[in-house]
Amino acid sequence: MLIRQPTLEAIAAGAVTTVFRRWDRPRVRPGGTQRTSVGVLEFTAVEPVDLAQLTAQDALAAGYADLAALRKAQEGDGQLYRIRLRPAGPDPRVALRSQATLSAAERAELAQRLDRLDRASRHGPWTAAVLDLIGAHPGTRAPDLAERLGRETLPFKRDVRKLKELGLTESLPVGYRLSPRGQAFVRG
Known part of the structure; x- marks a missing residue:
């Protein structure tokens, strides 16, 4: 609502x-x-x-x-x-996304969940590409990010929301950025 x-x-x-x-x-x-x-x-x-x-x-x-x-x-x-x-x-995602360090078990669980999202996707693996793109271009409009990946905007935004649910991204007034948790995951 x-x-x-x-x-x-x-x-x-x-x-x-x-x-x-x-x-x-x-x-x-x-x-x-x-x-x-x-x-x-x-x-x-x-x-x-x-x-x-x-x-x-x-x-x-x-x-x-x-x-x-x-x-x-x-x-x-x-x-x-x-x-x-x-x-x-x-919002429990606020605390989750502010987590700047990940244990080996948390990292493995996130990798497993992202792998599941990639396998379930009709357009193939996408999670790493979207995380990398948001990390490289924070604050960029969703249509512009989607275009860089050759994707339609609405499905792209749905995928970003899935990453947000995992605490990996956060919305900005315009666009997105990696959360501290997302940065920690991407850094490996």
Whole structure:
């Protein structure tokens, strides 16, 4: 679920505890989590609601100035859902990617996972080439990096996200860079 940065910051500060979305079916579940730029969020309730049932308390919980502003923002098609959420801790990838040294066992495990990603790929081995490219060109736009490898941008970005899950890369405002963990792995 896409949540804008100002809303994420308000959630982290405790000022916003509810968001609203119009969907054909719920896209999140109570007890589910989502990693964001401000840490992990936990969804505590997902309830269908009618626009007419919204209250001033809903508006305050969602960070709107008043009920009229909330109702205006929620007009549209699809079922309206009230999603209650809360901060659930830091993104575990932050600690993982800051790891600047790797034990032999950690290095072997990472190599095994990267090998699995390479074997599962329809376009052949890619992990080493992408790590080397990001290491050599930090902060470069994803379309430019993808072009250097002769790849389409969206599949390339999906692959970079897989490396990010392993704590090897991190996103920048533009492009990516190797994390300390990624640098330690590449250095060998």
